[in-house]
Amino acid sequence: MDDAHAPMYDEGPGTGISGHKESAQGAPAAVLAGTVVTALLAAVFAVSEGLGANALIIAAAVAVTAAVGVRGRRIRPWTLVWALGGAALVAVPLWHGDTWLHPLTLAVALGAASVALAGGRTWWQIATRPFAVLLLAPRGVLWVYRGLARVLPRRRGSAGAAFRAVVLTALVTAVFAALFAAADAVFAELLSGLVPGGEIFVRAFLAALGVALAAGAASVAFDPPHGALWREPNVPRVPVRGRMEWAVPLAVLDVLFAGFVVVQVVVLFGGVDGPLDDADTTRAEYAREGFWQLLWVTVLTLVVIALVMYAVPRDRPADRSLAKWLVGVLAVLALVVGAASLYRTDAYIDDFGLSRSRLVMAGAELWMCVVLVSVLAALVWRAVVAVLPRTTAVAALVTVVVIAAASPDAMVADQRVSLYERTGRLNLEYVRGLGVDAVPALDRLPEPVRSCALRDIAADLADGDRPWYATSLARERAERLLRDRPVRASASCPSLLSPGYGTTRAGDVPAGRR
Known part of the structure; x- marks a missing residue:
C-alpha cells in the first residue's frame, strides 16, 4: 500500500x-x-x-x-x-x-x-x-x-x-x-x-x-x-515455451498495422485519389467510414500489449528486449491508426455535425492515444512503469473533466450552428433535444429557425422556477437570453430543416466535400 x-x-x-x-x-x-x-x-x-x-x-x-x-x-x-x-x-x-x-x-x-x-x-x-x-x-x-x-x-x-x-x-x-x-x-x-x-x-x-x-x-x-x-489476485502466468509463441503473432500484427498505416498516409493524408476510384468511393465517404472499427482496433491493441508484456518471462532479457521493440513498433503504428480515426471523425462531423456520442467517442480515442504514448514512455524509461496505472487512470479522469467543463451540449450546438451558416442545413430534431447550455449558440440562428430550435428548451424553462440550490448558471443564462428575446410560438418551421439530415446518405454530403 x-x-x-x-x-x-x-x-x-x-x-x-x-x-x-x-x-x-x-x-x-x-x-x-x-x-x-x-x-x-x-x-x-x-x-x-x-x-x-x-x-x-x-x-x-x-x-x-x-x-x-x-x-x-x-x-x-x-x-x-x-x-x-x-x-x-x-x-x-x-x-x-x-x-x-x-x-x-x-x-x-x-x-x-x-x-x-x-x-x-x-x-x-x-x-x-x-x-x-x-x-x-x-x-x-x-x-x-x-x-x-x-x-x-x-x-x-x-x-x-x-x-x-x-x-x-x-x-x-x-x-x-x-x-x-x-x-x-x-x-x-x-x-x-x-x-x-x-x-x-x-x-x-x-x-x-x-x-x-x-x-x-x-x-x-x-x-x-x-x-x-x-488484495492483489494471484494470477498464474501463462507458460510460454518459446519465443515463437508470441514473437511471430506480434511481428505479423506489426506488418498488418504497417500496411494499414501506409494506406492511410497515401489516401487519407496524402490526397491520392487512385485507390479511391478503384474502391468506387468518394473521399468524403472514405473519410467518414470506419471510425468505430478503428476505435476497437485501438482498444484491442492495448489488450494485446498488456498480454504480451505479461506473458513474456522476466528472466529472459533477450526475449524482453525483443518484446519491447515489437510492442514499441505496434504502439507507434497504433498511434497513427488513432490519428486516422480522429481524422475520420473530424471529416464526418464537418459534413454532418457534432453529436454527444461522437464527442464522447472522440474523447475516448484521445485518451487511448495518451495511454499509448505512456506505454511508449514506459518502454524507454523504467521509472514510468511504476506510475503507468495511475497515469492511465488520471488521463481518463482528465478527459472526463475537460469534456464536462466544456459542456458537450454547448459544443454540439455551436458546431451545428456553424454548419448551418455554411451549408444552410440543420438537423432540427436533434438540436431541439439539447439542454440549456445550447441556448447561447442556438440564439445565433435567424428567425424562424431560432424559435424552432429553442421552442422545447423554452417550454422546459417555463415549467417553473427551481430553488437556488437546484439550478445552474447555464440555466440562468438561458433564461436571461430567452427573456430578452422570447421564442415565437407561432413560428413555422421550414421544411428544409425536417428530420433526416445527419444520415450518411451520399446525397446529404455538401458538394465541396465529395
Whole structure:
C-alpha cells in the first residue's frame, strides 16, 4: 500500500475499524456530527427538481466528514490530483445544465474521491479502489451506529434507546416506502394523502443515502480497505515455451498495422485519389467510414500489449528486449491508426455535425492515444512503469473533466450552428433535444429557425422556477437570453430543416466535400 494512503493507525489486532478496539468504540464524535449534517443537507437540498449547487454542498459535507479520518496524514501529489479532479466533476451541475451527463460526472467524482481516500498504485488497486466508498458503506454505517451507541448509552427505557429506534425505523421505512412509491403511482398517491408532506419518505431516503456516503467515506479514510477483496489476485502466468509463441503473432500484427498505416498516409493524408476510384468511393465517404472499427482496433491493441508484456518471462532479457521493440513498433503504428480515426471523425462531423456520442467517442480515442504514448514512455524509461496505472487512470479522469467543463451540449450546438451558416442545413430534431447550455449558440440562428430550435428548451424553462440550490448558471443564462428575446410560438418551421439530415446518405454530403 502506498505510504501516502496508509491508515492512521497500524493495521493489527485491536486497531482499525475492522479491529476489536475501534470496532467496539465506534466512530468518533466528529464523524458522527459530519454524518448527521450530511444527512440533513441531503434531505433538504437533494430534491427532484434537479442538480446544481446542492451537489457541491453535499459533497463538501461528505469531504469534511472524511477529513476526520485523514488528519495526521501528509497529503501527497497523487492524492491531491484525485481530490481536485473529483471536486471539479462535482461542480459541473452548478456550471452546466447537461443533465444527461450529470450521472456520469458524479459517478466518476465518487470513484476519484474513493481512490483519493483509499489510495492506489497498482493495476488491481486502480481497478477496485474507485468502488471502495460504495462497497464499504455498510461497514461505515455500522461504525457510525456503534459510535452513536457510545454517545447514547443502551439502557432500557432510556431516551437513547428510543432515539435509536426512531432513527432505524425511519430509515428502514423510508427506503422501502420510496421504492414502492416509485414502482406504483397509486401507492405513491396513497402515501402522499396519508403522510403530511408527501415527500417525507423521499427526503428520508435521501438522508439515508447521505448517511451511507458520509459514513463510507469516513470509514475508508480512517481505515483503508485491506481485506481479501482488495488484495492483489494471484494470477498464474501463462507458460510460454518459446519465443515463437508470441514473437511471430506480434511481428505479423506489426506488418498488418504497417500496411494499414501506409494506406492511410497515401489516401487519407496524402490526397491520392487512385485507390479511391478503384474502391468506387468518394473521399468524403472514405473519410467518414470506419471510425468505430478503428476505435476497437485501438482498444484491442492495448489488450494485446498488456498480454504480451505479461506473458513474456522476466528472466529472459533477450526475449524482453525483443518484446519491447515489437510492442514499441505496434504502439507507434497504433498511434497513427488513432490519428486516422480522429481524422475520420473530424471529416464526418464537418459534413454532418457534432453529436454527444461522437464527442464522447472522440474523447475516448484521445485518451487511448495518451495511454499509448505512456506505454511508449514506459518502454524507454523504467521509472514510468511504476506510475503507468495511475497515469492511465488520471488521463481518463482528465478527459472526463475537460469534456464536462466544456459542456458537450454547448459544443454540439455551436458546431451545428456553424454548419448551418455554411451549408444552410440543420438537423432540427436533434438540436431541439439539447439542454440549456445550447441556448447561447442556438440564439445565433435567424428567425424562424431560432424559435424552432429553442421552442422545447423554452417550454422546459417555463415549467417553473427551481430553488437556488437546484439550478445552474447555464440555466440562468438561458433564461436571461430567452427573456430578452422570447421564442415565437407561432413560428413555422421550414421544411428544409425536417428530420433526416445527419444520415450518411451520399446525397446529404455538401458538394465541396465529395
